[in-house]
Amino acid sequence: MLKQNLKKLNKFIPFQAKFPLPFVIPLYHCISDEHLPHLKQVINYKNTKEFEKDLDEMSKKFDFVEWDFFKENYNKSHKKPIAMLTFDDGLIEFKDVVLPVLKRKGIYAINFVNPAFVDNSEMMFRFKASLILEKFKNNNYKVSPSIQKFLNLTKNTREEITGKVQSISYLEKEKLDILSVYSELNFKDYQSKNKIYMSLEDLQLVKNDGFGIAAHSWDHPYYFELSLEQQLENTQKSLDFMTENNFVNDAFAFPFTDHKVSKYFFQKLFDHNENLKLTFGISGIKIDEFPKNLHRIPMENGFSAKEEISFEKNYYQIKNLLNKNILQRS
Missing domain, CATH: 3.20.20.370 (Glycoside hydrolase/deacetylase)
Structure with a gap:
C-alpha cells in the first residue's frame, strides 16, 4: 500500500x-x-x-x-x-x-x-517451499489430513496454507522435507531433472x-x-x-x-x-x-x-x- x-x-x-x-x-x-x-x-x-x-x-x-x-x-x-x-x-x-x-x-x-x-x-529452503506451494496450487489447495495436522491448519484456505508454508524459517527447514514426503514430492528428483x-x-x-x-x-x-x-x-x-x-x-x-x-x-x-x-x-x-x-x-x-x-x-x-x-x- x-x-x-x-x-x-x-x-x-x-x-x-x-x-x-x-x-x-x-x-x-x-x-x-x-x-x-x-x-x-x-x-x-x-x-x-x-x-x-x-x-x-x-x-x-x-x-x-x-x-x-x-x-x-x-x-x-x-x-x-x-x-x-x-x-x-x-x-x-x-x-x-x-x-x-x-x-x-x-x-x-x-x-x-x-x-x-x-x-x-x-537447494535453498525457500525454493523447496516454492515447490511445495506449486504442488498445492496444482491440486487446488486440497491438502491431506496429514498436511492439515502438520501445518496446524484451521481454515484450509489458500491464504492460510500459503502463509504457513512461507513462514517456515531457516532454522525450521527440516519441516519442508517432511512436507515433501506428505506431498509425494521428491526434491532430489526435481534437482536431477532441473539445473537450478x-x-x-x-x-x-x-x-x-x-x-x-x-x-x-x-x-x-x-x-x-x-x-x-x-x-x-x-x-x-x-x-x-x-x-x-x-x-x-x-x-x-x-x-x-x-x-x-x-x-x-x-x-x-x-x-x-x-x-x-x-x-x-x-x-x-x-x-x-x-x-x-x-x-x-x-x-x-x-x-x-x-x-x-x-x-x-x-x-x-x-x-x-x-x-x-x-x-x-x-
Whole structure:
C-alpha cells in the first residue's frame, strides 16, 4: 500500500531529478521467460523484455561500473551517479539468460552466491517451499489430513496454507522435507531433472567472461535467527570459498536481510578480513550507521526500474525530512 501511494509522488519528483546518493545498487535474482516452479512462489522474477527495459531506463540516469571501480569510487561525486548491477544466489539463468544480454549492452554484474548450493548439490529452503506451494496450487489447495495436522491448519484456505508454508524459517527447514514426503514430492528428483544453480565450472566461465562472483553466506540463512558466532562462521566460510577459487573475496552481500545484525558483527568481520572492502544489505536508498555496509534496491516487486528507483528516491526524501535516513545498529 505504501509503495502504491508513493508512486503518485513520482510525478512531483521525476526520475530525472537529482539522485540523493553518488551510487545505486540494483538487485535481481533471476531473469527468465520460463515458468520456474522452484522460484515462482517466492521470487517475482522478471522476463528478458522487462529486464532489458530496466537496463535501458537505468542507463539514462546512471553509469554502470565494474566492482573494482565501484569499491574505490562509490562515495565520490560523478557527473552521473554510478550503478553496480548485482544478482544473488548463483542461479543458472545468470549464465544462460542474463549474460548474453549484459554482453550485448556492455554492462557488468556481480553475482553473490552460496557455496553450499554450487553444483546443484542442495537447494535453498525457500525454493523447496516454492515447490511445495506449486504442488498445492496444482491440486487446488486440497491438502491431506496429514498436511492439515502438520501445518496446524484451521481454515484450509489458500491464504492460510500459503502463509504457513512461507513462514517456515531457516532454522525450521527440516519441516519442508517432511512436507515433501506428505506431498509425494521428491526434491532430489526435481534437482536431477532441473539445473537450478551454476556449477563451479559455470562460475569460472562467468568469471573468465569478466563478471564477478562473490560471497552471499554459506547456505542462505536468516541472520537474525543466528547467534553472533554462527553469523560470523557462515559468512567466513563463504568468503574462504571465494578466496580458494580466486573469485571476488573483498565483498559480501547478506542473504535476505541484514536486519538486527549488530555493529560488533561488522567489527569482527572486518577485523578478521583486512582486504574486505564492503558489505551489502537491501534497505534501498539508505545510509548505514556502519559506513562500509551499503544498501541495494530489490528490483523484483512488480515495478519497472524507473518506478522502483523513483519510489526509493521519494521515500528517502520523506524520511530525510524526519531525520530517519540512517539505519541504526545496536
